[in-house]
Amino acid sequence: MIDTSAFQGKTASYYTLGCKLNFSETSTFGEMLQELGVRTVDRGERADICLINTCSVTEVADHKCRQAIRRMVRENPGAFIIVTGCYAQLESEAVSKIPGVDLVLGSNEKAHLVQYLNDAWLHRNALREQGDEVTDGLHAFQSVKTKDIKTFQPSCSKGNRTRYFLKVQDGCNYFCTYCTIPFARGFSRNPSIASLVQQAEQAAEEGGKEIVLTGVNIGEFGERTDETFLDLVKALDQVEGIRRFRISSLEPDLMADELIDYCAQSRAFMPHFHIPLQSGSDEVLKLMHRHYDTSLFADKIHHIKEVMPHAFIGVDVMVGCRGEKPEYFEESYEFIRSLDVTQLHVFPYSERPGTRALSIPYVVSEHDKKLRSKRLLQLSDEKTHAFYAKYVGQEAEVLFEKANRGRAMHGFTRNYIRVEMPAALAKEEFDNQLITVKLGDFNHDRSALKAMI
Numbered sequence: 439m440i441d442t443s444a445f446q447g448k449t450a451s452y453y454t455l456g457c458k459l460n461f462s463e464t465s466t467f468g469e470m471l472q473e474l475g476v477r478t479v480d481r482g483e484r485a486d487i488c489l490i491n492t493c494s495v496t497e498v499a500d501h502k503c504r505q506a507i508r509r510m511v512r513e514n515p516g517a518f519i520i521v522t523g524c525y526a527q528l529e530s531e532a533v534s535k536i537p538g539v540d541l542v543l544g545s546n547e548k549a550h551l552v553q554y555l556n557d558a559w560l561h562r563n564a565l566r567e568q569g570d571e572v573t574d575g576l577h578a579f580q581s582v583k584t585k586d587i588k589t590f591q592p593s594c595s596k597g598n599r600t601r602y603f604l605k606v607q608d609g610c611n612y613f614c615t616y617c618t619i620p621f622a623r624g625f626s627r628n629p630s631i632a633s634l635v636q637q638a639e640q641a642a643e644e645g646g647k648e649i650v651l652t653g654v655n656i657g658e659f660g661e662r663t664d665e666t667f668l669d670l671v672k673a674l675d676q677v678e679g680i681r682r683f684r685i686s687s688l689e690p691d692l693m694a695d696e697l698i699d700y701c702a703q704s705r706a707f708m709p710h711f712h713i714p715l716q717s718g719s720d721e722v723l724k725l726m727h728r729h730y731d732t733s734l735f736a737d738k739i740h741h742i743k744e745v746m747p748h749a750f751i752g753v754d755v756m757v758g759c760r761g762e763k764p765e766y767f768e769e770s771y772e773f774i775r776s777l778d779v780t781q782l783h784v785f786p787y788s789e790r791p792g793t794r795a796l797s798i799p800y801v802v803s804e805h806d807k808k809l810r811s812k813r814l815l816q817l818s819d820e821k822t823h824a825f826y827a828k829y830v831g832q833e834a835e836v837l838f839e840k841a842n843r844g845r846a847m848h849g850f851t852r853n854y855i856r857v858e859m860p861a862a863l864a865k866e867e868f869d870n871q872l873i874t875v876k877l878g879d880f881n882h883d884r885s886a887l888k889a890m891i
Contacts, residue, residue, distance in 0.1 A: 444560065452491070455523070460524075463593050484515070492522070496786075507536050519539045519540050523548075530542050545581075590629055600648065605653060608653060610658070614727050616760075649682070691730040726795075753783065757807055760799075782814055829877050840869040851877075855887060
């Protein structure tokens with residue numbers, strides 16, 4: 439039973455770390471609290487409730503989570519502090535002991551966040567009535583073991599963005615040697631296709647024009663429900679109000695050729711893919727326990743470009759993981775250089791407690807990690823700029839996002855080229871509108887092409 443009267447007129451502040459999935463979930467949490475009568479704080483205003491949605495993909499992420507929690511406690515004295523997300527699942531008790539923290543919810547419990555918040559809120563009020571001011575937080579935590587994470591928290595929200603993010607899947611069954619995410623989010627699970635179509639239709643009714651499909655390993659969709667990711671894509675393609683769908687990230691071994699072919703001729707799925715490679719060395723891929731080799735990955739890139747020559751392809755690459763000897767990195771670099779891809783998301787390997795990677799003896803120094811990252815980022819810039827340059831002078835349909843008055847507006851083409859409309863041409867009515875523009879030269883920092891009307 440929820441006592442909504444206890445939350446009427448209260449304010450909340452939110453802080454999210456990590457992936458697009460986390461941002462989507464935080465937005466959903468915000469909508470849930472809004473239904474209780476909780477208002478999001480204005481800039482500089484103190485909050486009654488603070489929610490921190492954490493990440494634990496690297497050691498740096500863990501550190502940032504702790505910093506964010508302490509900052510929220512410091513800036514909002516007396517606020518009820520809730521922490522959830524991957525770091526909260528992996529280190530529930532330790533997080534709960536941070537001064538000022540009231541409630542920590544693991545991956546299974548966050549689906550019932552409102553109920554847990556209600557109970558803990560009433561408990562804190564009862565303690566205060568008894569004379570206990572609870573100045574240091576309740577320090578309560580709720581989490582279960584990985585095998586017992588079974589709930590699915592639906593999420594289809596845009597937050598303060600134009601694009602909606604639809605969560606279609608959670609968890610992962612892969613357990614790569616370097617990764618803690620399966621421990622933090624549990625095994626793969628998903629809702630029904632019908633429920634996801636319904637959420638997409640609701641987004642269309644709200645005026646949404648673009649939806650990004652998010653999840654942890656979305657290619658595993660349907661393993662427990664006797665459906666496939668391709669079935670989902672075909673069903674969503676029929677949601678007429680949505681003009682664009684994008685697939686956030688898809689493992690190469692789960693990217694069926696039939697899916698690529700369908701997207702090439704579909705009504706609304708964009709020529710835009712994000713594919714995790716992690717390493718272009720077969721030896722390193724084996725050490726990582728990845729489910730493919732470089733030959734399969736190259737075949738997928740070739741197939742995409744064969745049926746969608748204009749497709750934007752983003753690639754995840756990890757550098758400096760245990761076992762990545764200099765010759766293996768050079769193999770990886772040359773392989774990636776040979777691929778017709780658009781952009782690299784480069785991140786250094788981080789030691790994670792409890793992962794099997796720690797048993798691999800060869801360790802890459804932090805100095806070498808930085809050098810390798812720099813080389814790959816330079817390669818990424820070269821590939822991205824070459825891809826953008828091919829479209830200078832062409833017309834393209836762009837979905838623009840709202841900008842502050844007097845500022846340039848930005849948006850993306852169908853194939854994910856970032857476009858900048860100068861402030862002199864920008865209009866408020868362009869927000870969330872698909873507008874055909876002529877693509878000019880690069881902007882000042884070469885992060886986008888200029889739009890000309």
